[in-house]
Amino acid sequence: MAGGYRSKFVECLNLNQVDGDWYEVASMNEHRQCAASAVLNDQMCVAGGSDGGNNVLSSVELYNPVVNIWTNIASMQTKRWLHALVSYNGRLYTFGGLDSLNYLNSMESYDPREGKWKSLKPMNEERSGLSGVVYNDEIYAIGGCGLKSVERYNIRTNTWTNVGSLNHERYGSCACVVNGKIYVIGGFNDDASKSIEAYDATINEWKIETNTETPRRWASVVAL
Incomplete structure (x- = not known):
């Protein structure tokens, strides 16, 4: 940290030391x-x-x-x-x-x-406070200030392509990949601070999965 x-x-x-x-x-x-x-x-x-x-x-x-x-x-x-x-x-x-x-x-x-x-290649939109992950050998730029949109970067062709949009604008969210989906958590705007969305590339769609107990902004997340 x-x-x-x-x-x-x-x-x-040190995670190898349980009581460390x-x-x-x-x-x-x-x-x-x-x-x-x-x-x-x-x-x-x-x-x-x-x-x-x-x-x-x-x-x-x-x-x-x-x-x-x-x-x-x-x-x-x-x-x-x-x-x-x-x-x-x-x-x-x-x-x-x-x-x-x-x-x-x-x-x-x-x-x-x-x-x-x-x-x-630049992204299609300017994004501040976005989340970024690698998913299926491509890079995803997720949300940002005032944005629901998501873009995918193809490393081989050096091109950005818009994919399905989030359900909420998310500024200061965090994201990770687990079990074949991208999960994005929290951020500013509306109910986004508690909600968790998951992206499935097979249907190019984000779905609200669940809510956290506590609103989260500028948090971090990893998948274990």
Whole structure:
């Protein structure tokens, strides 16, 4: 767990120790809030975010748990916070968010073998506070500020295609893939803060599955 409001501190919980506590590990090089994270080659990657002041970041750091060190890799081409970051097939993909002033539809990818970020096809819509997942070997950009729409990125053809829309606008939701479906949870607007929707690609449709007990905004989720 890394960063937060005006924080660069990082904590770790070893799940192999049933009664273990969270403990502090090496801090990131920069304070980061509303950053995005993913796993790249068994290392934790944290990209972008805000330093808690007026600065939006393009810098990216990798944490190596074996040696307990954070290392800066090449910066993104665009400063981003409230964006999405996913890892697929040994590469990082980041898309959407905000720079200092503007909503973003741009996307870029990092290949560690080349050591640099390169621009890819932009999304069809600007999305801030979106969710991003990899599903069926494609990347999904889900919702965002004022949006119900969802887009799917084909890595082979470098194209974005709109798919079925959510039932609610979702800003600050979280998403994961489990049992062959995408689940998106919470976020701002209407009843979205409690509801959970699931996407089935075989019918290209989102359905309300259930509600959480507590409204959720800016939460995180994983599938176990």
